Amino acid sequence: MRYLVTLKVTVQPEGPPPADLMEAIVKLGQQATESGALLDQSGLAPSAEGARVEVSGGRLAVTDGPFAEAKELISYAIYEVRSKEEAVEWASRFVRLHRDLWPGWEGEADVLRLFAPEDFAPPA
Amino acid sequence: MTVADSHRAVEAVWRIESARVIAGLARMVHDIGLAEELAQDALVAALEEWPRRGVPDNPGAWLMLTAKHRAIDQFRRRDTYERKLQEVGRDLELRQDAAADDLDDALDDPIGDDLLRLIFTICHPVLPAEGRLALALRLLGGLTTEEIARAFLVPEPTVGQRIFRAKRTLADKRVRIELPPPAELPARLASVLEIIYLIFNEGYAATSGDDWARPSLCQEAMRLGRILAGLMPDEPEVHGLLALMEIQASRIPARTARDGSPVLLLDQDRSRWDRLLVRRGLAALGRAEELGTLGPYGLQAAIAACHARALTAEATDWERMAALYRLLAHVAPSPVVELNRAVAVGMAHGPARGLEIADALRDERALRGYPLLPAVRGDLLARLGRDEEAAAEFARAAELTRNERERALFHARATALLPQDAPRA
Numbered sequence: 422m423r424y425l426v427t428l429k430v431t432v433q434p435e436g437p438p439p440a441d442l443m444e445a446i447v448k449l450g451q452q453a454t455e456s457g458a459l460l461d462q463s464g465l466a467p468s469a470e471g472a473r474v475e476v477s478g479g480r481l482a483v484t485d486g487p488f489a490e491a492k493e494l495i496s497y498a499i500y501e502v503r504s505k506e507e508a509v510e511w512a513s514r515f516v517r518l519h520r521d522l523w524p525g526w527e528g529e530a531d532v533l534r535l536f537a538p539e540d541f542a543p544p545a
Numbered sequence: 546m547t548v549a550d551s552h553r554a555v556e557a558v559w560r561i562e563s564a565r566v567i568a569g570l571a572r573m574v575h576d577i578g579l580a581e582e583l584a585q586d587a588l589v590a591a592l593e594e595w596p597r598r599g600v601p602d603n604p605g606a607w608l609m610l611t612a613k614h615r616a617i618d619q620f621r622r623r624d625t626y627e628r629k630l631q632e633v634g635r636d637l638e639l640r641q642d643a644a645a646d647d648l649d650d651a652l653d654d655p656i657g658d659d660l661l662r663l664i665f666t667i668c669h670p671v672l673p674a675e676g677r678l679a680l681a682l683r684l685l686g687g688l689t690t691e692e693i694a695r696a697f698l699v700p701e702p703t704v705g706q707r708i709f710r711a712k713r714t715l716a717d718k719r720v721r722i723e724l725p726p727p728a729e730l731p732a733r734l735a736s737v738l739e740i741i742y743l744i745f746n747e748g749y750a751a752t753s754g755d756d757w758a759r760p761s762l763c764q765e766a767m768r769l770g771r772i773l774a775g776l777m778p779d780e781p782e783v784h785g786l787l788a789l790m791e792i793q794a795s796r797i798p799a800r801t802a803r804d805g806s807p808v809l810l811l812d813q814d815r816s817r818w819d820r821l822l823v824r825r826g827l828a829a830l831g832r833a834e835e836l837g838t839l840g841p842y843g844l845q846a847a848i849a850a851c852h853a854r855a856l857t858a859e860a861t862d863w864e865r866m867a868a869l870y871r872l873l874a875h876v877a878p879s880p881v882v883e884l885n886r887a888v889a890v891g892m893a894h895g896p897a898r899g900l901e902i903a904d905a906l907r908d909e910r911a912l913r914g915y916p917l918l919p920a921v922r923g924d925l926l927a928r929l930g931r932d933e934e935a936a937a938e939f940a941r942a943a944e945l946t947r948n949e950r951e952r953a954l955f956h957a958r959a960t961a962l963l964p965q966d967a968p969r970a
Contacts, residue, residue: 453773456561456766461821499821502762506557517602538798539760 423460423535424500424508429492429513432527442522449518453500453511462498492529499535508532551596559588562605563687564612565727568659568937570612571822577666578712587612619809658724661776665717666722668737669768674969677740678747679704685772686765696762697747699818732861734777738786738842741769745790763794774829784833785843791826793848795819806950811858823853844869861894888921896928920955927962936962 453459463502468486475482502508512530519526563584570580587608642848667680682688682696690708694701714720725733750764770787777783799817802808830850833843848869855861870886883906893897903922912918923938939959943952 451775455772458561460825500767502557503560503761503764504553504557504680506553507560510554510557510561538801 422502422504422508423516423537424502424505425531425533425535426498426500426508426512426515427531427533428496429495429497429531430526430530432490432525434523434525439523442518444470445518445522446515449514453498456522458500458507458511460501462496464496465494468493489523495528505532505534508534548596554600555588555591558600559608560589560687562608563588564663564685565605565660566612567684568663569609570616571663571666572659572824573613574616575722577680577684577715577946579616581712581807583612583616584608586615590615610730622830626796629743635726645865660772662722662724664737664773668733668740669715669720670733670736671718671720672714674740674743676707676714677736678713678743679707680767681740682744682762682765683708683758685769688765698759726788733781733828734780737773738782741773742786742790742842744769745793749793755868760797763790763797766790767794771917774830779836781836781838782840782842784829784836785840785846788826788829788833788846789842789849791822791829792846792853795822795826807954810852810874811861815856815858818853826850827853839872841873848873857881861892863873863889867893869923880911883913884912884918884921888926889926891925896925900925900929914945916942916951916955918942919945923955923958927958934959 450462455507469486470511471486471488472515473484473486473488475484500508502511509532512532516528516530519528552560560929566587567577567580571577572582574583575579590611591604591608592662595601595604649785663684664681667684668677672680676699679693680746682693683690690697690704691701692702697704731843745766747758748764748766767790770783770790773783775952776789795818796810796813798811798819799813799815800808826846827850830843832845833839833846839847848866851866851869867886867889870882870889874882874886885903887899887902887906890902900922903918906912906918907922909918919938920942922963923935923942926932926935936959939955939962943955943959946952946955
């Protein structure tokens with residue numbers, strides 16, 4: 422099963438992320454890669470550099486960032502695991518690092534399953 | 546959180562940590578069977594404790610420490626393990642003095658040597674392939690005996706027996722849990738790669754049907770391949786095998802039609818290929834190429850990459866593929882490779898050239914009864930306009946195959962080649 426884990430920040434303390442945190446994130450990423458679970462990941466540039474394409478009332482609109490939401494999407498990761506709980510465990514380890522190494526930081530990780538061929542398998 | 550929920554959470558941690566825990570214990574007790582038992586005991590303890598107290602911050606270290614304490618308890622009770630007690634005791638004394646951080650590091654086994662030793666021991670050539678397969682899935686993949694049995698379509702007790710016998714053989718033959726000496730490394734690594742690829746193929750051969758236990762073997766094999774690539778980053782064939790598996794697996798979504806019938810590679814809807822796996826596979830192939838000369842797995846991956854890189858079937862670089870098959874036939878000669886070369890040459894340089902190669906295989910004993918030999922010849926003959934001979938070859942292929950869907954495919958091709966007024970078979 423493949424899961425997309427997105428990380429959103431709600432409260433970000435002033436200043437750049439602590440070096441310890443960045444180091445721990447790299448280490449955890451390496452561990453998850455070497456255990457065969459982490460397939461892909463990337464941090465995301467601020468939405469100020471992005472744009473939104475929206476359909477509303479039958480009209481297409483393109484708006485440049487930053488987005489107005491209180492939660493900024495800052496990274497994503499794709500895991501190949503055998504259960505939702507396993508994806509949740511990896512996401513928890515990732516979020517725990519932020520809790521432990523960046524006091525005051527608050528945020529959330531969404532764990533979402535990606536559809537796979539078996540979701541569209543013909544009835545046997 | 547219900548009890549079932551928290552049990553699943555414990556199992557998730559187990560899945561992530563078990564191989565390393567077993568590997569660390571195996572180093573201490575010098576016995577894979579005992580290491581697994583101890584790790585299982587720790588799992589049972591976790592299932593009791595974690596739902597009440599919560600999952601510890603370093604669950605791997607918790608499992609390892611718990612298992613170690615059990616080991617000591619057990620050795621104290623059993624006189625026969627006197628020698629081992631001393632070994633473990635010495636090990637512990639040394640470690641008790643170490644700071645907590647050092648202990649964590651030891652438990653994390655950052656270099657992964659314990660795990661690598663376990664992998665080489667499990668895949669030791671003294672064991673039959675079926676024993677190595679079952680042990681690898683159980684100890685490295687964290688699968689239950691029941692899951693392995695379902696995946697291999699054999700009764701659960703059979704798998705239990707294979708695991709039991711494999712462990713006993715390792716003990717009887719006094720196989721040491723260690724890395725192979727440099728001189729033996731190539732052969733021993735080949736044995737490891739063989740097992741991973743066998744697991745993969747077992748799943749790949751079964752990517753249709755409603756029981757996903759079998760296709761999930763592809764995931765298990767790729768996971769083992771990724772672990773190995775992390776442990777042996779300088780071995781080109783490790784990356785070569787990983788590339789081969791990821792590129793092949795990228796086609797799984799496209800290789801079965803809605804009605805369950807197989808879709809040949811050149812007829813597949815390439816928009817359904819798994820682009821993430823293609824990208825990862827090509828990256829792994831790139832690493833294998835950087836590290837040196839491609840071996841048999843790397844070459845097969847490079848061949849698979851010719852398909853993966855082509856956005857349409859027409860864009861396939863057949864010349865490159867034919868050249869790669871030539872190299873593959875050189876490093877790992879086999880009649881099947883030669884037959885594949887006939888196909889690639891037939892596409893790159895015309896059916897007559899391909900047929901020359903395929904015809905030379907007609908007396909090959911290993912291909913006697915192999916349906917793809919007449920099928921390939923049939924295809925090449927048809928492209929040369931020799932319809933009657935081609936139809937006969939496809940009829941022969943249909944006769945030989947044991948796969949019903951494949952038979953229907955060959956029959957259809959034979960029928961289409963016969964003149965309209967000819968009686969139908």
